[in-house]
Amino acid sequence: MPRTIIEKLWDSHVVYERAGAPTLLHIDLHLVHEVTSPQAFQGLRDRGLKVRRPDLTLATADHSIPTTDRSLPIADQIAARQLAQLETNCAEFGIRCLGIRSDWQGVVHIVGPELGLTQPGMTVVCGDSHTATHGAFGALAFGIGTSEVEQVLASQCLLQRKSKSFQVRVDGKLRPGVAAKDIILALIARIGVGGGTGSVFEFTGSAIGGLSMEERMTVCNMSIEGGARAGLIAPDDTTFQYLSGRAHAPQGAAWDAALASWKQLPTDEGAAYDRSVAIDAEALEPMITYGTNPGMGLPIGAPLPDPAQLADPMERESVTKALKYMGLEGGRPLLGHAIDVVFIGSCTNGRISDLRAAAGVLQGRKVSPKVRVLVVPGSQEVKRQAIAEGLPEIFRAAGCQWREPGCSMCIAMNGDQLSPGEYSVSTSNRNFEGRQGKGGRTFLASPLTAAASAITGVVTDVRTML
Amino acid sequence: MTPFTNFQSRIVPLPLNNIDTDQIIPARFLKTTSKLGLDAQLFCDWRYDAAGNPNPDFVLNQPLARGAQVLLAGDNFGCGSSREHAPWALTQFGFRAVISTSFADIFRQNSLKNSLLPIAIPPDAHADLLAAVAANPDATVAIDLPRQKLTLPGGREVEFPVDEFSKHCLVNGVDELGYILQQEPAIAAFEAAHPAAINTLG
Numbered sequence: 001m002p003r004t005i006i007e008k009l010w011d012s013h014v015v016y017e018r019a020g021a022p023t024l025l026h027i028d029l030h031l032v033h034e035v036t037s038p039q040a041f042q043g044l045r046d047r048g049l050k051v052r053r054p055d056l057t058l059a060t061a062d063h064s065i066p067t068t069d070r071s072l073p074i075a076d077q078i079a080a081r082q083l084a085q086l087e088t089n090c091a092e093f094g095i096r097c098l099g100i101r102s103d104w105q106g107v108v109h110i111v112g113p114e115l116g117l118t119q120p121g122m123t124v125v126c127g128d129s130h131t132a133t134h135g136a137f138g139a140l141a142f143g144i145g146t147s148e149v150e151q152v153l154a155s156q157c158l159l160q161r162k163s164k165s166f167q168v169r170v171d172g173k174l175r176p177g178v179a180a181k182d183i184i185l186a187l188i189a190r191i192g193v194g195g196g197t198g199s200v201f202e203f204t205g206s207a208i209g210g211l212s213m214e215e216r217m218t219v220c221n222m223s224i225e226g227g228a229r230a231g232l233i234a235p236d237d238t239t240f241q242y243l244s245g246r247a248h249a250p251q252g253a254a255w256d257a258a259l260a261s262w263k264q265l266p267t268d269e270g271a272a273y274d275r276s277v278a279i280d281a282e283a284l285e286p287m288i289t290y291g292t293n294p295g296m297g298l299p300i301g302a303p304l305p306d307p308a309q310l311a312d313p314m315e316r317e318s319v320t321k322a323l324k325y326m327g328l329e330g331g332r333p334l335l336g337h338a339i340d341v342v343f344i345g346s347c348t349n350g351r352i353s354d355l356r357a358a359a360g361v362l363q364g365r366k367v368s369p370k371v372r373v374l375v376v377p378g379s380q381e382v383k384r385q386a387i388a389e390g391l392p393e394i395f396r397a398a399g400c401q402w403r404e405p406g407c408s409m410c411i412a413m414n415g416d417q418l419s420p421g422e423y424s425v426s427t428s429n430r431n432f433e434g435r436q437g438k439g440g441r442t443f444l445a446s447p448l449t450a451a452a453s454a455i456t457g458v459v460t461d462v463r464t465m466l
Numbered sequence: 467m468t469p470f471t472n473f474q475s476r477i478v479p480l481p482l483n484n485i486d487t488d489q490i491i492p493a494r495f496l497k498t499t500s501k502l503g504l505d506a507q508l509f510c511d512w513r514y515d516a517a518g519n520p521n522p523d524f525v526l527n528q529p530l531a532r533g534a535q536v537l538l539a540g541d542n543f544g545c546g547s548s549r550e551h552a553p554w555a556l557t558q559f560g561f562r563a564v565i566s567t568s569f570a571d572i573f574r575q576n577s578l579k580n581s582l583l584p585i586a587i588p589p590d591a592h593a594d595l596l597a598a599v600a601a602n603p604d605a606t607v608a609i610d611l612p613r614q615k616l617t618l619p620g621g622r623e624v625e626f627p628v629d630e631f632s633k634h635c636l637v638n639g640v641d642e643l644g645y646i647l648q649q650e651p652a653i654a655a656f657e658a659a660h661p662a663a664i665n666t667l668g
Binding site: 015016020021022024026028029035036038039042047053054055056057058063064076078079081082085094095096117119121122127128129143144145146147148150151154155156157159161193194197198224227229248250258293295314315317318321411412413420430432433434435438439 | 481482483484486488489492493494496497498499500501511516540541542545546547548549550568570571572575576579580629630631642643645646647649652653656657660662663664665666667668
């Protein structure tokens with residue numbers, strides 16, 4: 001019976017099955033951060049339990065960490081306590097923690113892959129909905145709640161129900177100015193924020209095969225924004241090349257053995273998916289969101305929907321409410337709309353290739369004096385690489401702020417935030433009301449679009465600058 | 467976990483689609499290291515104005531919300547972030563069930579672990595219930611988990627799905643972790659047969 005990669009990943013991690021109960025799955029890598037773990041560690045203490053597999057667990061500080069000078073004390077006392085609690089918990093339970101002083105600190109979904117911890121064939125979980133990022137390696141990777149964090153800490157296992165398989169086939173070649181981010185924004189605009197509920201996406205097709213690992217991570221990262229439990233891409237030579245030589249990747253004979261097993265993972269010829277959609281990469285344009293969920297996205301030159309033209313009353317109400325919050329009028333395009341802030345970073349677009357793309361647009365140009373531009377590398381390693389390539393000088397010369405690694409203005413827990421009413425073009429993943437600061441208004445886009453808009457001070461089609 | 471018992475309650479209508487967990491509890495409140503004290507932050511940015519005063523137009527600030535244990539929301543409730551703070555805030559406010567036409571996966575799982583019942587019903591029953599609450603804010607629903615039945619104000623019974631295992635855990639107050647730890651022999655056998663590919667400590 002031919003199987004999809006999703007079924008192969010599931011089958012190889014079944015610990016225990018019983019009729020009438022969900023399946024107990026083993027977890028190969030558990031990533032932990034400061035926000036969704038403290039109550040789980042407390043739960044272990046209350047029950048007198050240990051962490052079963054500290055050797056399969058890694059913690060980092062990212063969500064509430066400041067991106068300003070790290071030699072200074074943390075101004076926000078509540079955040080400082082939470083960050084200290086992570087280090088205390090990790091020390092008590094024997095977990096390696098990439099804390100504020102670590103040379104490898106960074107956004108959890110950037111750190112795992114760059115250390116070579118994320119590998120094909122694995123199950124990966126984290127108390128964070130963007131865990132699907134790791135699916136780019138052909139891993140089954142998904143976000144979990146704090147009760148489940150506690151379960152994995154205690155048992156290295158999770159009770160799971162099988163998801164449906166949802167093939168997203170993307171063929172063709174992306175045109176200049178169109179990025180990996182535009183693929184996933186186009187998918188979510190098409191199927192809606194609940195379109196993938198109960199499913200795992202497998203991204204296939206020549207356009208996906210042509211993406212780098214970092215671009216694949218961007219695509220998989222936002223699977224949750226389409227409602228999917230996870231999103232993944234079968235491993236291929238691009239995957240193997242990325243992994244080869246990384247700190248935790250297998251070496252020597254172990255590498256050869258791993259490679260042989262990884263090559264068995266791709267979906268078998270003739271395997272059936274529960275659902276499929278096809279996207280023509282050649283037809284994609286730079287995408288931007290206009291509303292208050294990631295499904296409210298459009299090609300950058302397209303007019304916004306006019307609520308009066310929408311037949312479904314619930315949809316009409318939600319678009320009307322979104323446009324009101326965003327201070328926008330239906331029927332017109334977003335192009336030319338003034339912005340106040342540009343944020344380049346996050347687990348979606350905070351990797352070195354994202355910074356290179358933005359720097360390519362910003363080099364030799366100045367950002368608009370009306371716009372505050374934050375460039376936040378996703379990790380200490382991304383920061384080191386950027387420095388080696390001279391990117392901070394390009395950003396600073398253009399008038400951008402070059403920051404320390406963290407989630408920053410993607411989730412606005414650390415003081416990096418919009419003021420009420422401000423508009424941002426952001427390379428992050430969520431445009432929910434208040435996501436980047438209470439009353440703030442977010443347009444999600446690629447690093448190319450963000451950099452172009454930073455220069456002009458208005459929403460801009462990067463293709464006019466290439 | 468507190469056992470989930472059958473009950474009857476008034477309904478707080480919030481008929482918007484795609485209510486995300488950032489609305490249920492904004493991220494700035496996630497710097498806490500406790501599960502407690504989140505009820506005041508539930509729907510904070512819809513519930514209070516810029517000065518921190520209750521917004522009288524928001525349904526949680528209206529008399530009908532007092533003592534109500536059921537939230538009636540639109541499609542794809544709880545989408546977005548995996549924060550379990552969302553069901554913690556909802557239950558601490560007093561909700562024991564959320565009715566919608568569908569739920570986001572992670573929110574549903576988180577709710578079931580906190581004695582908060584996500585009840586997904588067909589669109590026509592959802593529309594009936596909304597109309598009934600609009601006509602009479604004091605209308606009530608009855609929730610019978612063992613029979614998986616929701617009784618609408620007019621007496622119509624609507625069946626809702628819950629998997630057997632979750633139902634058993636809810637009705638008996640069984641904690642999932644206890645069940646998982648009972649499978650220790652199977653976990654040990656699996657780990658013996660599957661050496662780890664990585665060592666994060668090394």
